[in-house]
Structure formats: C-alpha cells, structure tokens
Amino acid sequence: MSVLVPAPFLLPVLAAGLAMTLGRHPKAQRVITVAVLGTLVAVSAALLVQVDRHGTQVVEPGGWPAPFGVTLAVDMLSALMLVVSSIVLFSVLVFTLGQGRRDAGSAVFHPAYMTLAAGVGLAFVTGDMFNLFVAFEITLMSSYVLVTFRGSRDQVRFGMTYVVINVVASLLFLTAIALLYAATGTVNMADLTVAVTRLADGTRTAFALLFLLVFGVKAAMFPLFFWLPDSYPTAPTPVTAVFAGLLTKLGVYSILRTQTLVFGDDVPSVILLVIAGATMIIGVLGAIAQDDMKRILSFHIISQIGYMIMGLGLLTVSGLAASVFFVVHQIPVKTALFLTGGMIESTTGTSALSRLGLMRRAPLVAAFFGLAACSLAGFPPFSGFVGKYGLVSAGVAESAWLIVGVSLLGSLLTLFSMAKIWAGVFWGEPDTEADRRRLSGVSARYPPTMIVGCAAVVVLTLAVALFAGQVWDWSEQAARELHDPDAYVEAVLGGRLAGGSP
Amino acid sequence: MIVGLAAVAAVLFGVGVYLLIQRTLTRILIGIGLIGHAANLLLLLAGGPSGRPPLVDGGRQVSDPLPQALALTAIVITFGVTLFLLALAFRSVVQRGNDDVEDDPEDRRISRLQDVTSDDTELAQEDSDDGVVRHQDSATSTGGEGS
Numbered sequence: 236m237s238v239l240v241p242a243p244f245l246l247p248v249l250a251a252g253l254a255m256t257l258g259r260h261p262k263a264q265r266v267i268t269v270a271v272l273g274t275l276v277a278v279s280a281a282l283l284v285q286v287d288r289h290g291t292q293v294v295e296p297g298g299w300p301a302p303f304g305v306t307l308a309v310d311m312l313s314a315l316m317l318v319v320s321s322i323v324l325f326s327v328l329v330f331t332l333g334q335g336r337r338d339a340g341s342a343v344f345h346p347a348y349m350t351l352a353a354g355v356g357l358a359f360v361t362g363d364m365f366n367l368f369v370a371f372e373i374t375l376m377s378s379y380v381l382v383t384f385r386g387s388r389d390q391v392r393f394g395m396t397y398v399v400i401n402v403v404a405s406l407l408f409l410t411a412i413a414l415l416y417a418a419t420g421t422v423n424m425a426d427l428t429v430a431v432t433r434l435a436d437g438t439r440t441a442f443a444l445l446f447l448l449v450f451g452v453k454a455a456m457f458p459l460f461f462w463l464p465d466s467y468p469t470a471p472t473p474v475t476a477v478f479a480g481l482l483t484k485l486g487v488y489s490i491l492r493t494q495t496l497v498f499g500d501d502v503p504s505v506i507l508l509v510i511a512g513a514t515m516i517i518g519v520l521g522a523i524a525q526d527d528m529k530r531i532l533s534f535h536i537i538s539q540i541g542y543m544i545m546g547l548g549l550l551t552v553s554g555l556a557a558s559v560f561f562v563v564h565q566i567p568v569k570t571a572l573f574l575t576g577g578m579i580e581s582t583t584g585t586s587a588l589s590r591l592g593l594m595r596r597a598p599l600v601a602a603f604f605g606l607a608a609c610s611l612a613g614f615p616p617f618s619g620f621v622g623k624y625g626l627v628s629a630g631v632a633e634s635a636w637l638i639v640g641v642s643l644l645g646s647l648l649t650l651f652s653m654a655k656i657w658a659g660v661f662w663g664e665p666d667t668e669a670d671r672r673r674l675s676g677v678s679a680r681y682p683p684t685m686i687v688g689c690a691a692v693v694v695l696t697l698a699v700a701l702f703a704g705q706v707w708d709w710s711e712q713a714a715r716e717l718h719d720p721d722a723y724v725e726a727v728l729g730g731r732l733a734g735g736s737p
Numbered sequence: 738m739i740v741g742l743a744a745v746a747a748v749l750f751g752v753g754v755y756l757l758i759q760r761t762l763t764r765i766l767i768g769i770g771l772i773g774h775a776a777n778l779l780l781l782l783a784g785g786p787s788g789r790p791p792l793v794d795g796g797r798q799v800s801d802p803l804p805q806a807l808a809l810t811a812i813v814i815t816f817g818v819t820l821f822l823l824a825l826a827f828r829s830v831v832q833r834g835n836d837d838v839e840d841d842p843e844d845r846r847i848s849r850l851q852d853v854t855s856d857d858t859e860l861a862q863e864d865s866d867d868g869v870v871r872h873q874d875s876a877t878s879t880g881g882e883g884s
Contacts, residue, residue: 303803365807365810368811369810369814372814372818376817376818376821379821380821383825383828386828388832388833391825391828391829391832392829394825395762395825395829395838396838398818398821398822398825399757399765399769399822402769402818402822403757403769403772405814405818406769406772406773406776406815409773409776409777409780409811410775410776410779412780412807413776413779413780413782413783413804413807414779414783416780416783416784416803416804416807417779417782417783422803422807
C-alpha cells in the first residue's frame, strides 16, 4: 500500500501537464483537475488509515537506499496535513468553477493550481531537506504565477514584494542546506537526526536558528510577517483563500518537523515563546488597526501562527499535539473566512467595512462567515476552542503563565476584531444614501459551485470540531512520533547505519 | 583553494545583499542572481576539496557527486525565478514607465493618520487618488511619506 506515497505529488503534477496542453479546452481542463483532486482526497484518506494502522510509510523512488537517494516518508503529521490540504484544495477548485475567464477561468489558472497542489503534496511527503527546498520552490513558482497572472497594476506591485521576499528566503534556505551538508554530509532527515548529535552544541543551535529563520519568513511569524498583509489581499479570491489556508501552514509544518525531528529542542524554549507571544499580539493588533475585511483577515493569519509556535515552544508532547491540532483546525477556517470575504466583495464591489447590512441580503454567506469566525475566535463548541484549550492546558502544565496569559489576551482581541467585521459587513443598514442605492441593485446570487465549495470548507471546520476526539488522538500520535524520532529513523533507514558520511 | 572560493562566496553574498536593498527591480534582480551564485558555490564547496576525479574510478578518493547534483537543481530553479522576475520588471516598465518598488499605499495612509496637522480635505483627496490612479503625482505622496 505504500505505493500511494508518491501520489500526492505525482497525480497533480501529471494533471498540471495535461491541463497545460488542454489550454484551449476549458471544460476538459476542469474535468481533469476536479477528477485528480477528488482522487487525491481519497488517496490521502487511505494514507491516513494506512499510517494509523501500520505506522510510517516509506518509499525510495530512485531505488537508492535511504541516506543516498530521495526518500519519501509519510508519518502521522504528513498524513493529517495531506488529508486536510487535499480537501481544502479540492473545495476551492470547486469554488472557482463558476468564475469567468478573467479570474479562475483563465487558461493559466488550472495548470498553475495543479502545480501548487503538487508542491504542497511533495512538501508533506518528502523525507529530505533538499527535496523540501524543491517542493517549496514548486509551490512558490506556481504561487508567483497565481498572484500575478492577471497582470494588473496592483498585482504587479504587490507581486514584486511577495516574489522578492520569498526568493530571498529560498536562497537563504539553499545556503543553510549547503552549510548543513558541509557539516554533516547528509540531507536526509532521518539521517540528520543522528548526524546532528555529533556536531558541537553551538553549531547545532546555530543551524536550528537558521532553519527557524528560513521557515519563519514562509510562515510569516514575528518579525518576518511584513510582506503578508500587502500581497495576499490583491490576489484573486480563490487564490488568496488557498494561500491563507495552506502556504503559511507549509512554513509551520516545516518548522514543526525540523525543530523536533531533526534538531530535537535545540532552539531554547524562551526564544520560541517570545516569538509566539509577539506574533499573536502584534498580528491581532494589526488586524484591529485595519478597516478592510481582507487585510483584517490577513493580519489574523499572522496572529494565529503565534499559537502554532507556542505549542512547539513548550517543548512537551501535549504542547506539540496542540500545535498539530491547531494547524489542522486553522487550514479550513482561514480558507473559509477568505472565501466568504471574496463572496462579499464580489457582491458589493468592496471589502471595506462600511455597514453593508448583508445579513438580510445574503444570509447563507453570513452563516458561513459566522461559523468560521466562531471557530477562529475559539468559542466552546467549535474547533478553535479545542485547539486553544489544548495549548492553554499544555502551558499550565509547564507553568508558563506569561504565554498562557498572552494567548488568552490574543484570543479576546481576535473575538473583538471578528465582531468588528460582523458589525461592519453583516449588521444594520447602509449608512449613506449612496451605499444604499448601490446595494439595492445588488443581488446576492452566487453560482451553485461557489456555495458548494465554500460549504465544503465550512463543513470541514465543523467536522474537525465534531470529531475533535479522533483528530486530537491523531495529533497526539503525530506529536509523539516527532518528539521521539526513533520510530521514524527506523522506518526510513531500516537496520542501516545512520549518521551520514563524515 | 577552499578558502579562496569561500572568500568569493562571501563577496558575492555581500554585493548581492547590497543590490537587494536598492529600489530598482533590475538591481534587486542582479542581487538575487549574485546571492544565488554564492549559494550554489557554497553547495559545491560542501562536497569537499576540488580536483578529485568524478565517480568513475573505484580505487582512489572520488569527489562527492551529491552536492553537484544539488547545485545543478538549484541553478535551474534560480534561472526560472530570475526569468519570472525579469518578466515582472518588464511588465512594471510597460505599465508605469519605471521599475521602482513603490511605497505601500496602506502604510502611507496609516502614517498620514498619525499626522494631526494634516488637512482633512487633502487626506480625502489623496485617498481617492490611491483608489483610482495609485499616485501618479509623486509630489503628494512624498509629502505624505515625510510626515
């Protein structure tokens, strides 16, 4: 069954090629991409079941044994991420089907979207650092295209910032890999786990910090988040939604993997916790200062990254489990919020908060937004509550009172800014006569595919809450595997000697 | 030899970073190219001293093929990214006549909010400018920035 392991990369990349050749036949393009991403959801679910029953699945596609060739390995963390990300990718694709040629209907969109899916898939299944770099590059290349493909003035302007920042981070990543190879003689993650223990303590911490910096730019954590609120809101809605849901989480995933599996707790807890607290508070304060819906939501992406780093910073299994759970819960929530934001913008022509009174005009969108916002703020029955409860209880267990207080404060401020959006967009009646006239002609009718796509993501967030027990068990298993890498090393290297060539 | 190449890599990094912090996209691009070269050189250096035979002769010490494979992959990727940035710079020149990186309109708006002395009507005027033409006249924008 481990034959499924390369599928998350292979299926979308083949579909991307096929979609590219079918550029003149939009219908055929759509059939292929929907079919492939639908299959991918099934494959990911099968992989999750497989990993749950039989442990980490490993494949060596080149035929070379592990430390020398390319290794693909799916453990619990990878499997969880694959399932959530493939469902989100599929739902957003369905969301785009009703859009015109200028947006997601353009011939470029489908191949680029498939390449993005391939990059995300490869990043989750890969077992070596260099392949992770390649996966990031594949994802970023297609994201550059998706951000700028309309070529409008704004997109080029903000696209520049986005591309340059990410290219610089990638080159830093490459430099870090070169240095790591020079020091240890291997780029295989399982092999590195053993090889880094031979390095001096200071060297190891320096490497861990270097990789934290590299992935910190991608994850938009404090103080490296400045590019995100500028570049995300200008992209087309479905693109922003996928970026918000997946791309920053890709950075968090890489942080979780490298900081635990490879460099077991080499970055001091206090550094991670300070970063986590600052990311939470500054992100949410940024959100409060804005009065444009998409920018508010962009700042919330940053704020929530802090919670994921917090669980890692506690350096305990329960903290790590809470982080994993939090990432799983955030991916659909953020996507849902941005999709509803885009739906509102397409109706009213603006994403500014100006008492649009959409509750009456578009009750379904209001419901979608409300459910996702409650999850984000962490109201008790929703998934955000479970994640935050896990983080807080892990923090209390470690007597890390300061970070617990900061996280609760951040949570409260999140609620405030969600209420601000709610009051600004859904409640009341338009203030000015001009707004009223403009909105009276507006009908809140959406293509059924939009509703279905958005509903699917919202249902996924509710499912995370409903089956929180099961998801929590999986997160805990993922955390245990990360915390104690012996099983992973054993699965990848088998009985072979670990530690790389000197 | 390794020290020499390491020094070259260091100089490339330094020059690259200097170019990266300029305002013109073409300079940023050259900077990215140089940093890319530096990183690739570093990858090559990671394979050990130069001058050893490739992986053909079983008996003697051979050079490590892995970093060379990694460097090749990285070169291709940097090449693609550079081309994309060139296209972006060209698009910017076509649209605006230059390839300078502009100030962020939102940042300018917020920095104006702090300026209590600024005239309200002027503020509204500039905001509408931002929405429609994205500050063609640099006079108003630099005024807002300086405050």
